[in-house]
Amino acid sequence: MSExxxxxxxxxxxxxxxxxxxxxxxxxxxxxxxSVFPVELLRCPSCGQVFIPxxxxxxxxxxxxxxxxxx
Amino acid sequence: xxxxxxxxxxxxxxxxxxxxxxxxxxIHVNSRAVAGxxxxxxxxxxxxxxxxxxxFPGITSRICDQxxxxxxxxxEAGAPVSIRALERACLDQAAQLQDTILTxxxxxxxxxxxxxxxxxxxxxxxxxxxxxxxxVFEKDKQLGGSLWRFSEEELPRQVIATDVAVLEKxxxxxxxxxxxxxxxxxxxxxxEFDAVxxxxxxxxxxxxxxxxxxxxxxxxxxxxxxxxxxxxFAGGGMHQKKHSHIQSIADGRRAATSIxxxxxxxxxxxxxxxxxxFTTRLYTNTEGLEPLPTTPMADAxxxxxxxxxxxxxxxxxxxxxxECVKVCEYLNSFGSYPKTYVRQVYNNLSIVMGRRHANxxxxxxxxxxxCQEVCPEDLHxxxxxxxxxxxxxxQGKMPPSxxxxxxxxxxxxxxxxxxLAHHEPGKEASKFLFFPGCQFTGSIPQQIKKVYxxxxxxxTGGVGLMLRCCGAxxxxxxxxxxxxxxxxxxxxxxxxxxxxxxxxxxxxxxxxFRTHLPEASIISLWEVLDRLGLPxxxxxxxxxxxxxxxxxxxxxxxxxxxxxxxxxxxxxxxSIEELPLSRERTVCCGYGGLMFxxxxxxxxxAIQRRIEQSPADYVAYCAMCRDYFAxxxxxxxxxxxxxxxASADDAAARKAPSYSERQENRARLKQSILKExxxxxxTEKERYETIRLRVxxxxxxxxxxxxxxxxxxxxxxEYAERTGSRLLNxxxxxxxxxxxxASVTYWVEYTFDPDGVVMVYxxxxxxxxxxxxxx
Numbered sequence: 001m002s003e004x005x006x007x008x009x010x011x012x013x014x015x016x017x018x019x020x021x022x023x024x025x026x027x028x029x030x031x032x033x034x035s036v037f038p039v040e041l042l043r044c045p046s047c048g049q050v051f052i053p054x055x056x057x058x059x060x061x062x063x064x065x066x067x068x069x070x071x
Numbered sequence: 072x073x074x075x076x077x078x079x080x081x082x083x084x085x086x087x088x089x090x091x092x093x094x095x096x097x098i099h100v101n102s103r104a105v106a107g108x109x110x111x112x113x114x115x116x117x118x119x120x121x122x123x124x125x126x127f128p129g130i131t132s133r134i135c136d137q138x139x140x141x142x143x144x145x146x147e148a149g150a151p152v153s154i155r156a157l158e159r160a161c162l163d164q165a166a167q168l169q170d171t172i173l174t175x176x177x178x179x180x181x182x183x184x185x186x187x188x189x190x191x192x193x194x195x196x197x198x199x200x201x202x203x204x205x206x207v208f209e210k211d212k213q214l215g216g217s218l219w220r221f222s223e224e225e226l227p228r229q230v231i232a233t234d235v236a237v238l239e240k241x242x243x244x245x246x247x248x249x250x251x252x253x254x255x256x257x258x259x260x261x262x263e264f265d266a267v268x269x270x271x272x273x274x275x276x277x278x279x280x281x282x283x284x285x286x287x288x289x290x291x292x293x294x295x296x297x298x299x300x301x302x303x304f305a306g307g308g309m310h311q312k313k314h315s316h317i318q319s320i321a322d323g324r325r326a327a328t329s330i331x332x333x334x335x336x337x338x339x340x341x342x343x344x345x346x347x348x349f350t351t352r353l354y355t356n357t358e359g360l361e362p363l364p365t366t367p368m369a370d371a372x373x374x375x376x377x378x379x380x381x382x383x384x385x386x387x388x389x390x391x392x393x394e395c396v397k398v399c400e401y402l403n404s405f406g407s408y409p410k411t412y413v414r415q416v417y418n419n420l421s422i423v424m425g426r427r428h429a430n431x432x433x434x435x436x437x438x439x440x441x442c443q444e445v446c447p448e449d450l451h452x453x454x455x456x457x458x459x460x461x462x463x464x465x466q467g468k469m470p471p472s473x474x475x476x477x478x479x480x481x482x483x484x485x486x487x488x489x490x491l492a493h494h495e496p497g498k499e500a501s502k503f504l505f506f507p508g509c510q511f512t513g514s515i516p517q518q519i520k521k522v523y524x525x526x527x528x529x530x531t532g533g534v535g536l537m538l539r540c541c542g543a544x545x546x547x548x549x550x551x552x553x554x555x556x557x558x559x560x561x562x563x564x565x566x567x568x569x570x571x572x573x574x575x576x577x578x579x580x581x582x583x584f585r586t587h588l589p590e591a592s593i594i595s596l597w598e599v600l601d602r603l604g605l606p607x608x609x610x611x612x613x614x615x616x617x618x619x620x621x622x623x624x625x626x627x628x629x630x631x632x633x634x635x636x637x638x639x640x641x642x643x644x645x646s647i648e649e650l651p652l653s654r655e656r657t658v659c660c661g662y663g664g665l666m667f668x669x670x671x672x673x674x675x676x677a678i679q680r681r682i683e684q685s686p687a688d689y690v691a692y693c694a695m696c697r698d699y700f701a702x703x704x705x706x707x708x709x710x711x712x713x714x715x716x717a718s719a720d721d722a723a724a725r726k727a728p729s730y731s732e733r734q735e736n737r738a739r740l741k742q743s744i745l746k747e748x749x750x751x752x753x754t755e756k757e758r759y760e761t762i763r764l765r766v767x768x769x770x771x772x773x774x775x776x777x778x779x780x781x782x783x784x785x786x787x788x789e790y791a792e793r794t795g796s797r798l799l800n801x802x803x804x805x806x807x808x809x810x811x812x813a814s815v816t817y818w819v820e821y822t823f824d825p826d827g828v829v830m831v832y833x834x835x836x837x838x839x840x841x842x843x844x845x846x
Contacts, residue, residue, distance in 0.1 A: 017799040017806060029842040033471075036842075044798075050841050051798055052809070052818065057837040058777075065838050069470030070427045 014051055016044035023051055030061070033068045077417045083450035084410035085352045090390035092139035092154060094351035097321030100124040102139055102154045106387035109157055109380050114164035121158055122170065126196040126320065127189070127234035130218065132158035133226050135317045138348060144390050148360040152387045153375075156368065160380035174241050175202035180334045183208060183264040185251045188216025189316055190307030191270035192238065193323025194330070199241030201331055206264070207243060210250040214238075216272050217308070218316075224372060252277050266302045266330045270323065273308035281305075295329045295339040296322070304329055321347055354447040355390040395442035395452070398652060400677040401435055401666070402442060402452065409442070409452050416459045420466075427468065433459040434473045435673050438547060438664035439624035444655055453664065460549025471814060472838060473669045474548035476778040479813075480730070484509040484540040485557065487754075489737040491538040492564040495527055496748045501571040502532025505596075508577030509540035511711075513733030514694035515725075516740035518711045519576075522596065523744075526574065529603045535568050537561075538741055541580040546587075547664045558587055565591060574599055576711070578623035578632070578693050579663075595626070597692060597710070601635035605642055605714055616719055617646045618708065619685045621700070622657035623693040630654070636692055636710060643713050650684050660696035667699070671776070678703050688719060698727035729771060731781040759789035763828045770831065779817060779834050786812045787819045788829055805832055814838065 012022035023042040028050060030037050042051040052061070088094075092102040101120055108117035121128050135155050143151030182198050184191045187209030195205045213219070214235050218226060238245065251257055257279040260267055269289060271277060282299045284290035289305040291298050296306040306322040308314055325346060332339050366383035368375055375383060395409060396402045405412065412432060419429035438453035463469040483489060489512070494501050505526055507519045526534045542557030565573070565588075575581045576596040584593050618640065626632050633654050640647055652658050658681050661667050661674035682689070682705035691697040692710040700707035701723070712722035728736060745751040762785040766774065774780075791797040791808030798807045800820075809818040820833040 011801065013800055013802050014807075015799045015801055017797045018795040023798070030839045031842065032839040049796055049798065051807070052816075052837065052841065054818070054833065054835045057818065057835045061837045061839045065472065066470075067426070069472060070430050071425075 014042060016047060016049050018049070019044055019046035021046050032065055033071070035068055037064070077413060080413045080450065080455060081410050083446070083448040084408060084413065085354060085448055086392045086408045086410060088351050088353040088392075090353055090355070091142035091144060091351050092152075092390075094345075094349050094353075095138045095142045097138070097315075097318050097348045098124060098324060100139075100158075102152075102157075103387065103389055105161060106152060106154070106157055106384040107389055109161055109384035110387065112377075112381055114161045114377070114380075115168055117157075117161035118165035118168050121161060122168075126193050126237065128158065128162055129230040129234045130189075130226065131155075131317060131320070132162055133230065134218070134221055136315050138315070138317065144355050144357050145363075145386055145388055147357040149362040149386065150365045153365055153383055156375050157380055157384055160375040160377070160383075163374060164377050164380070170237070170240075172200065172237065172240050174200050177204070177242075178202040178334075180204070180265040181206070181263070182330055182334075183260050183267045184270060185260070185267065186216065186270035186272055186307065187211070187214040187245070187247075188270060188272050188307065189218065189319040190272075190323040190326070191216075191268065192235065193320045194268045194270060194327040195243045195323075196238055196241060197324055197327035198330060199238065199243040201327075203331075203334070205243045207238075207245050208249045208251050208255070208260075209245065209247050212247050214245065214247070217314070252279060261300075261302070266304065266333055268296075268323075268326045268330060269298075269303065269305040270307040270319075270326070271305075271309055273311070273314055275309050284310075294343055296326045297329060297333075297339060302333065304333075318348075352448075353390060354392045354394065355388070356392075356394060357388070360388065392447070394445040394447065395450075398441055398445055398656075398658065400680050401437060401673060404435075404673055404676065405432055409450055409455075412452060413455055416455055420459055420462050429459075430463070430470055430473075431670060432456075433463065434470070434669035435666055436664050437624065437659035437661065437666045437677070439659035440627065441624065441652075441656065441658060444627065456664070457547070457549065460547075461551055462549075464549040464551070469549065474544070474550075474665050475814065476730075477544045477665050477668050478548060478550065478553070480734070481509070481540045481542070481544040481557070483734055484513075484538075484737055485560070489538060489734075489741050491536065491741050491745065492568060493537075493749060494535045494568065495533045498533040498535075500533050501535030501568050503530055503574055504535040504537055504565065504568060504571040505574045506537045506539070506541075506576075506580060507596075508575065508580040508694075509737065510579075510694040510733075511576050512538055512737045512740050514698055514728055514736070515709065515711060516736045518709075518715055519740065520744060520747075521715050522576070522600075522711060525603075525606050526599070530599075533571075534574070535571060536744070537564060537568075538737070539564075541577075541583040543579045543583050544665060546583065558583070562588060576692075578626040578629075581629070581632075582625040595629070595632045595635070597632055597635040597639060600714060601638050605639065606716070616644070617648050617687050618690045618719075619648045619650050619687040620653060621650065621660070621681070621689045621691045621696055621707070622653050623691070623696060624657050624659040624663050625693075627655045627657050636690075639710065639714065640690060645690070645713075648685065648687055652684070660691075660693070660699045662695035662699060668778075674699075675703070682707075688723060701725070702727040729775050730778065731774075734780065734782065759785040762788055764831055765824070765828050766831045770833065774834055777834070777836060779836055783812065783815075783817050783836075784819050784821075784829075784831060784834055786810060787817050787834075788821060791819075811840070816841070 014023045024045045026043045028039055028041050030039055090103045093099050104120050105117045125131050137155050139154050140151045145152050181204040184195045184207045187207050195207050199205045215231050281289045288309045291305040296304040298305050304326050306326045307319050311318055329339050363386050366379050415429040419427045433456050436453055436456040438457055440453050443449050443451035505523055511519055542554045545554035545557050572592040574596055581595055661677045667674040678699050682700050689707040691707055697707050697709040706723040708722035742753045764781055787808050787810040790810040805820050805822055807820045809816055815836050817836045822830050824830055
């Protein structure tokens with residue numbers, strides 16, 4: 001059984017508190033200063049509300065923001 | 072910035088001008104590099120540098136008249152470096168070094184050199200290397216001319232022979248014992264050769280019927296050495312006022328350059344500046360340099376040993392300027408010096424596609440002007456950066472993240488929540504207007520209330536109050552329009568109040584109004600308090616308490632403020648110890664120019680550098696200087712705390728407020744002062760403003776660093792609770808919500824406690840936008 005499959009068996013941590021369903025991995029777009037990037041992220045399968053974890057916001061996203069700002 | 076402007080600015084930075092020794096040497100031997108290599112013990116590298124510049128290094132390292140030494144900066148602290156002795160030592164130590172002389176392919180043209188002294192031989196060597204067919208005519212039986220006047224001990228004959236032998240390697244033909252004009256005619260020479268160099272030595276008798284100069288020697292152009300006859304050049308000893316061997320070599324080199332150009336049919340005169348000895352513009356500060364005497368030579372005839380040479384070379388101070396880089400953490404941290412930076416800024420602004428590498432360079436400067444103050448040529452990097460910021464803004468290329476936070480803070484200070492403009496209670500007019508500035512009201516609102524009471528008590532004619540921001544953040548960030556708008560509002564309100572004299576506590580407001588509101592009469596709070604006398608009781612210190620003053624960079628040239636601050640501190644009983652960089656040479660605390668927002672890591676280093684300059688308590692009279700130093704653990708007392716009677720310990724212990732607390736302080740100051748002095752109440756709060764937060768202390772620092780305000784958190788929670796848009800962590804029961812009130816998306820992790828207080832566990836933010844559709 002792969003790590004991914006083990007994770008999938010566990011109780012999901014994040015739920016949409018409005019629709020009360022667990023978040024699922026899905027595709028989305030994030031953009032900045034005119035550039036658009038497709039990303040995989042957790043979102044509510046019902047209402048579409050997304051989850052951006054702290055390490056993504058302060059890591060990868062901050063990095064990309066800096067690069068785009070200097071373009 | 073235009074190309075011309077760039078060149079003018081670049082030209083002001085003299086760091087890469089040659090050191091005095093190199094400029095003074097007529098053939099520009101890089102003595103600084105030679106000494107540098109020897110100091111490292113690399114004699115071979117030193118010898119290579121020397122041999123590249125000098126045709127006959129063995130000779131010159133023994134008999135050079137050393138014009139370099141008279142200008143050596145080491146002479147200002149001890150004695151000048153023994154450069155010639157070092158040159159000899161590097162040749163001795165690297166004797167095994169094989170000479171590799173690169174010569175160009177042979178050319179058809181022939182050159183005659185008349186005279187086998189240093190000048191003629193240098194010209195022969197240089198032209199031989201370039202591939203010309205060169206013949207030297209020497210009337211004596213040996214080469215070297217006046218060199219033979221030196222004793223065997225001063226200049227061993229073997230050294231002359233070895234050095235001169237290099238001519239063979241470049242294919243120069245030597246004809247000894249031939250007197251031109253006797254053994255062979257000058258006319259034959261002109262017929263046989265394409266160019267002739269007359270290097271006849273001092274006071275020659277032969278003139279070859281050429282036109283003479285006023286001294287009776289063959290006349291020649293001082294720059295090109297061209298005589299009246301085409302293809303004939305003359306130079307060397309006969310034109311020297313005072314005979315110099317190194318000058319003879321330089322003359323030979325100059326002649327060779329001219330002859331090469333003549334034979335290639337290109338301009339003889341173009342780009343010949345700095346050929347020969349000149350005075351450098353490089354400035355090198357020798358203040359505080361420990362004097363060191365010349366390294367003694369155990370064997371005077373044998374020259375320096377390796378160890379002695381290394382010791383002597385280490386006395387070389389490796390002249391450079393870097394006056395600004397030495398005192399400025401910003402200039403230091405980008406690894407170069409203004410000449411390079413100006414170029415980088417220019418390239419950054421001219422770029423059409425690709426990455427703008429200098430945005431951080433442009434936005435990190437505090438604009439404080441210390442660089443200009445210490446620069447021998449008055450170059451102001453702050454003005455370069457400020458102009459560049461304005462250009463970036465106008466191009467729409469200013470990185471949004473650099474200044475948005477302080478600009479929002481400025482707008483908040485000038486919003487209805489914080490701003491105010493009133494005459495003194497019970498008065499219809501104002502002779503004075505107290506304008507404390509947004510950082511004073513954000514940092515020490517209670518002290519502002521107290522000092523306003525003192526001003527009202529001691530001054531007659533009405534002291535109005537204006538709570539606002541002067542617009543400095545907009546100015547610093549290059550937002551010209553926003554700045555004019557903000558300043559314009561200050562001007563309008565000030566005029567409305569009858570154009571009273573402005574009493575300013577903040578040095579930045581002082582500088583902004585001094586520069587941009589010249590029609591206003593302004594005075595600093597410190598000068599006013601100095602004149603009015605201090606409030607009683609003033610028992611802050613015993614005379615034993617030594618403090619040092621950190622002057623504010625925006626008023627570095629306001630001597631009267633500096634003096635008032637010192638007088639006040641003296642009256643309060645403090646003894647003052649001056650920092651080496653104070654008054655007009657003071658250093659920015661890291662807030663100026665919005666450095667802290669554009670480059671927080673650099674600002675922290677700048678603060679650290681400043682607070683390490685004295686172990687004594689610092690006294691600051693700017694709110695930001697005081698708070699920045701205090702927040703990095705330096706005991707820093709605000710002058711106003713001391714004036715109002717706080718003890719040094721109490722003043723040092725006051726905690727620097729967070730960004731949120733600053734805003735809260737400004738809003739509360741307006742509310743309370745309006746109520747207390749004018750009996751007015753402020754309108755109701757917005758819905759989000761009533762949300763009560765509890766934030767753990769360690770998270771506070773994170774929020775501060777991420778520039779997330781309590782009000783940003785409140786807005787997220789208000790939005791999440793109103794719309795139900797939030798996530799639930801089923802493992803710990805925390806809620807996570809996000810909201811984008813303007814350009815930044817904030818995420819807040821929270822729960823409610825039983826009293827309805829929001830417990831905040833985490834908050835973070837990003838500028839990237841999420842394309843999501845909440846259905």
